[in-house]
Amino acid sequence: MKFVTNRNAFIKALNTVSRAISSKTTIPILTGLKMDVSESDILLTGSNADVSIQTSVKASNPDNELTIKSTGSIVLPARFFSEIVKKLPDKTMSLEVGDNFQTTIKSGNSEFTINGLDANGYPHLPEVDTENTVDLAADIFRQVIGQTVIAVSKQESRPILTGVHFTLANNKLLAVATDSHRLSQRRVSLPADDDGKFDVVIPGDSLKELSHMLDGIDQNIQMNLSENQVLFTLGDTRFYSRLLEGNYPDTSRLIPKSSNTKMEFAAGDLLSAIERASLLSHESRNNVIKLTIKPNDQVVTISGNSPDVGTVEEDLKPxxxxxxxxxxxxxxxxxxxxxRVFGQTDIEISFTSALRPFTLVPTENKEDFIQLITPVRTF
Amino acid sequence: MKFVTNRNAFIKALNTVSRAISSKTTIPILTGLKMDVSESDILLTGSNADVSIQTSVKASNPDNELTIKSTGSIVLPARFFSEIVKKLPDKTMSLEVGDNFQTTIKSGNSEFTINGLDANGYPHLPEVDTENTVDLAADIFRQVIGQTVIAVSKQESRPILTGVHFTLANNKLLAVATDSHRLSQRRVSLPADDDGKFDVVIPGDSLKELSHMLDGIDQNIQMNLSENQVLFTLGDTRFYSRLLEGNYPDTSRLIPKSSNTKMEFAAGDLLSAIERASLLSHESRNNVIKLTIKPNDQVVTISGNSPDVGTVEEDLKPxxxxxxxxxxxxxxxxxxxxxRVFGQTDIEISFTSALRPFTLVPTENKEDFIQLITPVRTF
Structure with a gap:
């Protein structure tokens, strides 16, 4: 295989697939980056077994300045190859695979020859049927990820809780995550012409990577499912993730239906006060702060107390x-x-009692986003 | 003690002395920040035993909005106290020390009470005679530090080599550092009315801290010496460092007087080519690259070779x-x-032979800055 390309266009594709490549994998060939050169494009693939990303540099796009001289496939050491490409002196570069997978990269007066690997040893990507496609607006889906992924469990003791539970029915996409101490649930209405239906759990780590990839993207992405894989397609780029297996717990019954105390705050004001109080609680063995709520006086006192370090107290007017x-x-x-995920909106907090979970919702569209936090018993 | 001050002015002073404070000290009270409040100012002190920094917030400066209500001294946990002050809600803050060194910090509706320590337990700063003062332009001195500190030894086996050797005589300041593999020497002429004289070795780590403090400063600093301490004064801030004890080796005889091969390069062009070649040498066990110089052909070939990874070769025209x-x-x-420390200047490289150290100097003012690198035997 041999091609000449615009270096910046190639770097962009390299960066995209590199997101999936880890140097800490137990499968040595996955530290590599796979390139398949056809007559029409270079297809780049990176994978860490959980997440795989594939993107292409197309000859048909004149910005890529891509000339394909011969086709073929190769696997190159990803980190090292990326470093080389990024440091090359010229605006264009050529790459040619010779005998024994020896790969020569030229740019300006600089010439690297690096040892590649046989692309036949690279694992096959899962096959995902692209028939029943769900269309999602990238910016909305990124918001849904950001609002729910905070609540996924970091513990492997219940693997299913390390993912976000997505269900689609009646044109409503519902995303829920909980680590059993807190829960976050977001609902989005899809355009009514979409009649898809699914119930899957996507690993939180995969979603975080996907979210980076959606940053600043203002178009639709396509979502497809197979039995144990999800595929998101964004233009020329395909993002695969495995799905978590098992039944996600029924979380709807956790959300309280009534409350005895309610307050409204600007989310940012309450956040600043909680951040101050947490400076102190972080120095303490039990990381806990207390709210003292007096609705008749229209005042909430946020306090923390650590015998070794000191005390903090702040009055906030809801x-x-x-x-x-x-x-x-x-x-x-x-x-x-x-x-933090509420941003600059006003929120309503609803309490039942000192030992029952309380909820946070935006004051507008209360039904579409709800977060729940379990209190800590301190007596 | 009690005062009210503008919070930003106080944060600026806190940041200055915090440079010297480490949480990894073996002397517990040095994790603290000392404050001495007199009728005219707050004096803040931070120290890690090697370096101490002292600065003041003066009542006479209206920007500080400082009102001193009562005098006294206290030591507060530095990191924790800084975090609190930076997160306070209001533009002003008050601080008051009560019984048992309990210190109350108020700002807006927020009130922290933290446990302080008796300031009498804080070590005394060294006394440095401020009579024989040497004046240095901050930007030039920062450049001298940057150009020499790269060559100090990182190994404690010969402690004296972990510092930069400064000598002043005949209005010439000479700074030299070497780790015995390379050497960097810079000379600066001081204004002729300065007739100071000294010969000291300042730890490289102290100089790096000082260099951060001098960043963007466009005024003179004052340097004073005692037997085992150096004091740099920059406006209201005093920077103390211990000196290294022992005799610095005579480095003047290391610099070759003649050469057999000479080349001139734009430092930046050569740097880029060396950076590319080092990508490969870094993957190899012996981190070495080779220059093949053919003056008659006006070409230099930079090459690297690692059997496991590959080869690199680049022709550069001097x-x-x-x-x-x-x-x-x-x-x-x-x-x-x-x-890198040559920046965008042209340089001259002079070689004697394959096993003798070679030198790099700027093509202008060759006498004032010289770097020396020892080659590696590869045969």
Whole structure:
């Protein structure tokens, strides 16, 4: 195989597939990057067994300045090859595979020859049927990921909880994640002409990678499912992830139907106060802060106390508050992560009692986004 | 003690002294920040035993909005206290020390009480006589540090080589560092009215900290010496460092007086080519690249070879070259660090033979800056 290409166009494709490549894999060939050169394009593939990314540099796009001189396939050491391509002196580069997978890269007066591997040893990507396609707006889907992935479990003891549970029915996409201490649930209405239906759990780590790839993208992505794989297609790029196997717990019954105390805040104001209080709780063995809520006085006191380090107390005036007085303690980190994904909106917090989970929802479209945090017993 | 101050002005002073404070010290009280409040200012002190930094927030500067209500001293946990001050909600803050060194910090509706320590337990800073002062332009001195500190030894086997050797005589400041594989020497002429004289070795790590502090400063700093300490004064800030004890080796005899092969390059062009070649040498056990110099052909070939990974070769045309043909091998990292501190200037490289150190100097003012690199024997 042999081709000449614009170096920046090639680097862009390299960066895309490199997201999936880890140097810490147990399968040596996966530290490599696979290139398949056909008469029309270079197809690049990177994979870490959980996630695989494939993208192409097409000869038909004049920006790529791609001339394919002969076809073929090769696997090259990904990190090392990327470093070389990024440091080459000229605007164009050529790549040619010779005997014994020896690959020569030329640019300007610089010439590298590196040892490649037989592409036949590279694992095959899963086959995903692209018939029943669900169309998603990239920016909305990225928001859904960001709002739910915070609540996935970091512990492998219940693997199913390390993913986000996505269900599609009646043109509503529902995404839920919980680590059993907190829960985040987001609902999005899809265009009514979409009559797909699914119920899958996608690993949180895969979604984080996908989210990076969707950053700043203002178009639709296509989602396809097979029995144990999901494929997202974004233009010339395909992102594959395995699905988590098993039944996701029924989370709908966890969300309280009623409440005894309610308050409204600007999410940013409450976040700043919680961040201050958590400075102190982080120095303490039990990372807990307390809210003392007095709806009649329209005041909430946020306090923390660590015998070794000191105390903190701050009065915050809610935008509105109603119901019973309450003292409730919780892990401030859960609260901070929950508040951050609300951004600059107003939120409503609803409490039942000191030992029952409480909820945070935006004051507008309350049904579409709900977060739940379990308090900590301190007595 | 009690004061009210503008929070940003106080943060600026906190950041300055925090440079010297490490959480990894073996002396517990040095994880703290000392504050001494007099009727005219707050004096802040941070130290890691090697380096101490002291700065003040003065009541006489209206920008500080400083009102001192009562005087006194306290030591507060530096990292934790800084985090609190940076997160406070209001533009001003107050600080008051109560019984048992309990310190209350207020800003807006937020109130922290943290446990302080008795300032009498904090070590005294060294006394440095401020009579024989040497004035240095901050930007020039920062350049001198940057150009020499790259060559200090990272090994503690010969402690004296972990510092930069500064000598002042006849209005010439000479700075030299060597780790015995390479050497960097810079000379600066001081204004003729300065008749100071000294010979000291300042630890490289102290100089790196000082260099950060001098970043973007466009004024003079004052240098004072005692037997085992150096004090740099920059406006309201004092930077103390211990000196290294022992005799610095005589380095003047290391610099070759003659050469058999000479070349001129734009430092940046050579740097790029060396960076490419080092990508390959870094993958190899012996991190070495080779220059093949043919002055008659006006070409230099930079090459690297690693049996496991591959080969690299690049032809570079020097701006000029003269003398004998030569093949010479060396550690590309020494070369990269040397070339980087030349910036965008033209340089002259002079070789004696394949096993003798070679030198790099700027093509202008060759006497004022010289770097020396020892080659590696590869046969």
């Amino acid at each position: 935008k509105s508050s109603e119901g019973e007085d309450l003292e409730i303690s919780f892990n401030p980190d859960y609260m901070k992560e929950a508040l | 701006k000029s070259s003269e003398g004998e043909d030569l093949e010479i091998s060396f550690n590309p990292d020494y070369m990269k660090e040397a070339l």
